Amino acid sequence: MRNIKIIYLKxxxxxxxxxxxxxxxxxxxxxxxxxxVVGFPKLIGSISxxxxxxxxxxxxxGEDNSPELTSFFRDSENIIIIMDVPKDSIESSIISENIxxxxxxxxxxxxxxQNMIPALIELHYRSSDDMDALQKRLSVGLNKYANIINKxxxxxxxxxxxxxxxxxxQHNNIASQKEIMGKLMGxxxxxxxxxxxFLGAMYPALDLGAGEKERRTLETILVSPASRMEILLGKFxxxxxxxxxxxxxxxxxxxxxxxxxxxxxxxxxxxxxxxxNIKTIATVMTLIIPVAIFLGALLLSLSIYxxxxxxxxxIIGPLNILIIFPSIIGTIPGVELTTLTAAIPIVNISLASxxxxxxxxxxxxxxxxYLTLLAMSALSLYLAVRMFHKEExxxxx
Amino acid sequence: xxxxxxxxxxxxxxxKLKNEMALNTKSNNxxxxxxxxxxxxxxxxxxxxxxxxAGKTTLLRMIATMLKPTEGTITVGGYxxxxxxxxxxxxxxxxxxxxxxxDRLTAEEMVKYYADLYGLDHATYIRRRDRLFDMLDxxxxxxxxxxxxxxxxxxxxSIARTMINNPDIVVFDEPTSGLDVxxxxxxxxxxxxxxxxxxxxxxxxHRMGEVQQLCDDLAIIHKGNIFYNGTYNNFSENMKTDSxxxxxxxxxxxxx
Numbered sequence: 001m002r003n004i005k006i007i008y009l010k011x012x013x014x015x016x017x018x019x020x021x022x023x024x025x026x027x028x029x030x031x032x033x034x035x036x037v038v039g040f041p042k043l044i045g046s047i048s049x050x051x052x053x054x055x056x057x058x059x060x061x062g063e064d065n066s067p068e069l070t071s072f073f074r075d076s077e078n079i080i081i082i083m084d085v086p087k088d089s090i091e092s093s094i095i096s097e098n099i100x101x102x103x104x105x106x107x108x109x110x111x112x113x114q115n116m117i118p119a120l121i122e123l124h125y126r127s128s129d130d131m132d133a134l135q136k137r138l139s140v141g142l143n144k145y146a147n148i149i150n151k152x153x154x155x156x157x158x159x160x161x162x163x164x165x166x167x168x169x170q171h172n173n174i175a176s177q178k179e180i181m182g183k184l185m186g187x188x189x190x191x192x193x194x195x196x197x198f199l200g201a202m203y204p205a206l207d208l209g210a211g212e213k214e215r216r217t218l219e220t221i222l223v224s225p226a227s228r229m230e231i232l233l234g235k236f237x238x239x240x241x242x243x244x245x246x247x248x249x250x251x252x253x254x255x256x257x258x259x260x261x262x263x264x265x266x267x268x269x270x271x272x273x274x275x276x277n278i279k280t281i282a283t284v285m286t287l288i289i290p291v292a293i294f295l296g297a298l299l300l301s302l303s304i305y306x307x308x309x310x311x312x313x314x315i316i317g318p319l320n321i322l323i324i325f326p327s328i329i330g331t332i333p334g335v336e337l338t339t340l341t342a343a344i345p346i347v348n349i350s351l352a353s354x355x356x357x358x359x360x361x362x363x364x365x366x367x368x369x370y371l372t373l374l375a376m377s378a379l380s381l382y383l384a385v386r387m388f389h390k391e392e393x394x395x396x397x
Numbered sequence: 398x399x400x401x402x403x404x405x406x407x408x409x410x411x412x413k414l415k416n417e418m419a420l421n422t423k424s425n426n427x428x429x430x431x432x433x434x435x436x437x438x439x440x441x442x443x444x445x446x447x448x449x450x451a452g453k454t455t456l457l458r459m460i461a462t463m464l465k466p467t468e469g470t471i472t473v474g475g476y477x478x479x480x481x482x483x484x485x486x487x488x489x490x491x492x493x494x495x496x497x498x499x500d501r502l503t504a505e506e507m508v509k510y511y512a513d514l515y516g517l518d519h520a521t522y523i524r525r526r527d528r529l530f531d532m533l534d535x536x537x538x539x540x541x542x543x544x545x546x547x548x549x550x551x552x553x554x555s556i557a558r559t560m561i562n563n564p565d566i567v568v569f570d571e572p573t574s575g576l577d578v579x580x581x582x583x584x585x586x587x588x589x590x591x592x593x594x595x596x597x598x599x600x601x602x603h604r605m606g607e608v609q610q611l612c613d614d615l616a617i618i619h620k621g622n623i624f625y626n627g628t629y630n631n632f633s634e635n636m637k638t639d640s641x642x643x644x645x646x647x648x649x650x651x652x653x
Binding site: 002003006007010013014017018212215216217218219220222223224225226227391392394395 | 409497502
């Protein structure tokens with residue numbers, strides 16, 4: 001135990017002095033997550049706002065077929081109307097960006113409106129995006145125009161508009177706001193702490209396994225009085241500690257991000273902070289620790305197996321996807337924690353934390369999650385111990 | 398005292414390893430050390446002479462408990478390396494020419510780390526550290542991180558790390574390999590000092606000059622087999638060629 005402590009403390013000092021480790025451990029989660037939470041919605045909002053208000057140049061072809069519709073477009077905000085574009089040059093004008101879109105009013109437009117049959121309007125634009133603001137703005141404009149016509153028709157026919165709204169649906173969702181938000185946020189929480197646990201443990205694992213082999217410091221520690229088990233446990237302790245710390249930093253980053261988010265309504269912010277209380281965080285923490293043990297032992301054994309730092313990176317890199325993918329499953333609506341999903345590593349953490357945050361966790365399922373994680377941690381630690389005792393692995397290459 | 402009795406070591410060969418080593422064999426085993434019996438005594442320097450790939454490092458790693466012999470027994474200071482590896486490591490110092498250091502630790506932290514692992518009490522550590530730092534002229538850079546040190550300085554730190562437990566047995570695996578003249582001389586001086594302090598010293602080299610300079614006893618190893626095992630004086634008196642190099646080639650039956 002004494003030697004494990006000595007090795008642990010030395011490796012901690014060694015790691016803390018490394019700038020790359022500190023970057024992944026502190027700066028990355030503390031800066032990156034708040035930036036994502038605060039900056040990303042802001043950026044999306046500002047781009048979308050800009051798209052919705054930018055001035056569009058729209059050609060109207062067949063303006064004489066409906067002077068009313070033409071004038072409707074002319075009165076619309078942020079739209080410049082041009083009239084002199086022939087129908088057969090619409091496409092080339094859009095491609096050459098002389099116009100953004102074109103509205104072609106059919107010859108029988110006014111007649112069809114008068115006769116209450118659908119009047120044809122062609123919209124020409126160039127969009128590879130379903131959510132395109134240009135298409136949305138033109139459609140919204142035309143719908144407004146259609147509503148005006150509808151109103152006139154109701155009046156002409158002496159009809160009550162309400163008679164054409166057959167259902168009055170009232171929603172009564174008995175789930176609390178906490179539950180709804182919990183399921184939404186709880187799915188993302190494990191994604192963040194699994195991702196950061198992996199990132200935080202990855203560099204120390206690379207450095208303390210393959211890195212030590214490459215620097216030829218492993219030989220000297222192997223001939224010290226510390227046994228291989230003590231050396232491994234000291235290193236494993238450091239990798240796991242960094243995994244846990246990085247996860248916590250990730251959660252702290254999220255907390256800071258929500259605190260400074262101007263996009264979230266204050267009521268939602270309040271609910272989130274109520275959810276992230278000490279009890280919830282402590283329960284989620286009990287999931288982080290076995291995850292860190294599992295990932296720490298797994299990463300360390302792969303690193304020890306590798307001949308060089310570079311080889312370890314090439315082995316561990318793809319593992320990232322294998323770990324992150326199941327952790328995203330928790331964000332998929334409808335996937336629930338069951339006796340089956342509670343036995344699937346990583347997926348179970350993702351689903352369990354969703355339930356914990358929402359306050360709907362069932363204790364037998366939570367116990368199953370812990371047991372699965374403990375079994376996985378024991379297995380990966382056993383793998384690491386075996387690796388570290390194999391001559392052909394330690395002196396590979 | 399180090400005693401090896403009929404020690405052999407073989408490694409499993411993978412197809413990849415066979416290709417890398419350009420081995421044209423159907424066997425899945427590589428015999429790195431074959432039936433070696435040698436004895437290194439206290440107060441004497443035992444030289445292990447052989448070319449690259451002769452099996453020197455494998456032999457020394459077995460003595461230092463890093464590898465387990467496939468056959469035979471090794472005792473170091475009376476302890477069997479297979480049964481009591483922990484005891485062996487307590488009385489052993491191990492130094493190579495390309496020993497790595499922890500770049501982010503200072504020279505002093507590096508030495509203290511190993512002193513702690515050897516379980517030295519604070520007073521003993523201070524006494525030994527001061528003596529070693531004086532002897533190796535390390536005081537000026539003791540507080541500097543290893544990553545910022547020159548090759549010579551780094552090797553001095555390695556020496557201090559190796560000697561901080563005042564080992565009875567010291568194993569040097571090609572200790573001067575890749576080092577400049579000044580640093581090599583510091584190592585040679587250390588090996589002589591170990592002999593003067595009645596320690597058991599075994600060192601491997603492929604440099605004939607070092608054997609002449611230092612060795613009391615000598616073993617010539619080639620392709621895992623021992624071709625000579627005896628005193629250096631006996632070896633040099635019975636040489637049938639003009640130089641150590643030629644004699645080595647004659648004994649091992651190799652052609653240039």
